[in-house]
Amino acid sequence: xxSKVAYxxxxxxxxxxxSYVETLIPFxxxxxxxxxxxxxxxxxxxxxKMGFWEAFLLSIVRVLLxxxxxxxxxxxxxxxxxAFLSLLVMAGLKRARGFSVxxxxxxxxxxxxxxxxxxxxxxxxxxSVIYYVPVLLIAGLVTGLxxxxxxxxMLERLKNLKL
Numbered sequence: 001x002x003s004k005v006a007y008x009x010x011x012x013x014x015x016x017x018x019s020y021v022e023t024l025i026p027f028x029x030x031x032x033x034x035x036x037x038x039x040x041x042x043x044x045x046x047x048x049k050m051g052f053w054e055a056f057l058l059s060i061v062r063v064l065l066x067x068x069x070x071x072x073x074x075x076x077x078x079x080x081x082x083a084f085l086s087l088l089v090m091a092g093l094k095r096a097r098g099f100s101v102x103x104x105x106x107x108x109x110x111x112x113x114x115x116x117x118x119x120x121x122x123x124x125x126x127x128s129v130i131y132y133v134p135v136l137l138i139a140g141l142v143t144g145l146x147x148x149x150x151x152x153x154m155l156e157r158l159k160n161l162k163l
Contacts, residue, residue: 014042015062019066037144043059045151052087078116100148102149106148110141117129117133
């Protein structure tokens, strides 16, 4: 139990560092709020190495701390919606056992964007933001694949680590 808490602390610190580094990288494709999602690498690894509830806790803590440190109230709301839906989809795809780490990560990337889009529709009280869907699906696919490739490589290197 003590080692699990220690790993959660290390994973939280890594996710915060990745979130901070991401604020320093100009990664703009003309879509407001689009990011690579480097911190999601840690969430995917936690999902595979620790389990759903630990990844859920890590995700919530990461979103809240990142929002308070580098964002604002709205960024927290958008990120929580995206993180929650993303994690649910990733856990379901992982449980289905028919998907690789990359497939699970792509599902998470796509549904993270869908979760944020749902909140955007509620905030602006219009469905007109739906025109973002094609761009967000492509962005989620690409970023999810990149994070999935990195997570797969890290999980391969951490295969002997027992949490």
